[in-house]
Amino acid sequence: MTQIDDERLGLPSASGARLRRHCLGQHQLVTELRKAGKLVPEPPSPAAKSGNVIHSAWAGNPEEELSVFEASTLDILQRLEKMVVTDWCQGLPCEVLGRELRLYLRKGIMPIASGALDVAYIQYEPMRILILDAKTLTGQVDPAHSNDQLRELVALTTQNYSEVSEITVGLLRPNVAERTSLSVYDQLECHVALAMLFKHLEEIALPNRPRTPGDWCRYCQALPFCPQAHAYASEPSMELGLQISKGTLALPIGHAGTELLSKLLAARPLIERLTSMYKALLAQEPDALPGYHLRPGKQVREITDILAAWEAANQVEGFDLAAFLSATKLSVTKLEAALGKATGRRGRDLRQTFSDVFGEVTQMRTDAPELERE
Numbered sequence: 344m345t346q347i348d349d350e351r352l353g354l355p356s357a358s359g360a361r362l363r364r365h366c367l368g369q370h371q372l373v374t375e376l377r378k379a380g381k382l383v384p385e386p387p388s389p390a391a392k393s394g395n396v397i398h399s400a401w402a403g404n405p406e407e408e409l410s411v412f413e414a415s416t417l418d419i420l421q422r423l424e425k426m427v428v429t430d431w432c433q434g435l436p437c438e439v440l441g442r443e444l445r446l447y448l449r450k451g452i453m454p455i456a457s458g459a460l461d462v463a464y465i466q467y468e469p470m471r472i473l474i475l476d477a478k479t480l481t482g483q484v485d486p487a488h489s490n491d492q493l494r495e496l497v498a499l500t501t502q503n504y505s506e507v508s509e510i511t512v513g514l515l516r517p518n519v520a521e522r523t524s525l526s527v528y529d530q531l532e533c534h535v536a537l538a539m540l541f542k543h544l545e546e547i548a549l550p551n552r553p554r555t556p557g558d559w560c561r562y563c564q565a566l567p568f569c570p571q572a573h574a575y576a577s578e579p580s581m582e583l584g585l586q587i588s589k590g591t592l593a594l595p596i597g598h599a600g601t602e603l604l605s606k607l608l609a610a611r612p613l614i615e616r617l618t619s620m621y622k623a624l625l626a627q628e629p630d631a632l633p634g635y636h637l638r639p640g641k642q643v644r645e646i647t648d649i650l651a652a653w654e655a656a657n658q659v660e661g662f663d664l665a666a667f668l669s670a671t672k673l674s675v676t677k678l679e680a681a682l683g684k685a686t687g688r689r690g691r692d693l694r695q696t697f698s699d700v701f702g703e704v705t706q707m708r709t710d711a712p713e714l715e716r717e
């Protein structure tokens with residue numbers, strides 16, 4: 344893998360729009376680190392990897408067999424796409440403009456930024472474009488009307504399709520309660536988005552742009568190397584330590600509490616990223632950190648073929664199905680997907696069938712509340 348994603352050419356990409364808005368110096372630092380050969384690509388997390396697999400399959404380029412969860416997510420995604428496109432077309436013909444289509448913003452002939460459209464549709468006379476972006480994870484995402492990434496995609500599309508009179512952008516989120524979020528840009532708003540992007544790119548290209556740490560740092564490639572993020576993340580421990588030594592430890596509330604919590608949340612990904620970098624270092628240079636070494640990972644027994652396991656268990660006298668099942672845990676999502684496969688039902692129809700079959704043995708569990716930033 345090269346350090347710079349070939350398609351992006353090392354230029355600002357719409358996927359980093361939110362990060363760049365919060366931290367004007369972010370792109371410069373990433374560029375410097377790349378030039379110095381310090382940015383080693385990190386393997387995607389399992390959730391991000393699964394998201395990539397779903398995106399590829401959605402674009403019609405399946406890379407590998409989908410898990411039951413991924414297949415179910417893809418199914419919902421395709422239905423959401425159909426629903427939104429049908430509504431957007433208003434009964435008039437439309438065609439697919441592209442899938443996984445990367446557009447470039449140019450100054451003269453030079454590309455200066457880019458962004459990828461997951462899928463886009465187009466209508467002519469007047470030219471209208473629909474851009475849909477899938478978010479398969481459940482994390483917080485700004486709604487379409489205030490989403491920086493979508494606004495930059497509008498800007499890129501406006502420059503590339505100068506005849507466009509209206510662009511609709513939409514988020515499709517198969518795994519959260521609010522599955523769609525749409526926003527319409529009229530022609531004037533499209534050109535405002537384009538002007539804003541040019542201005543922003545000029546702003547981040549100025550020398551010594553400030554780096555402003557915050558909870559967005561967790562998405563920044565430069566996080567392990569950023570002195571401002573390190574300082575920001577280490578403040579809470581100093582503050583708390585001071586209070587403990589004075590015997591006056593009390594959690595601040597109000598704005599002071601919000602600030603402290605933001606710093607604590609920023610510290611967590613920094614610690615995780617630095618720890619994993621140290622692990623990688625020890626794997627290559629076992630003597631690099633006196634007092635630390637890599638212990639071999641634990642070996643854990645696992646059974647992947649449950650049917651074969653039951654057939655084996657069934658040979659044991661006195662070991663009945665109830666005893667066997669007491670050692671298993673059913674995933675409702677996977678069970679519903681399996682029911683869909685067996686019955687050929689999908690969507691609402693499948694939900695209803697699942698409820699008919701398993702309703703009496705299904706109960707709702709409420710997980711612990713999670714922190715969410717407004």
Ligand code: SF4
Pocket residue numbers: 362366368369372554555556557559560563564565566569571572
């Ligand atoms: S880690 Fe945070 S402060 Fe540092 S460059 Fe990235 S976004 Fe900016």
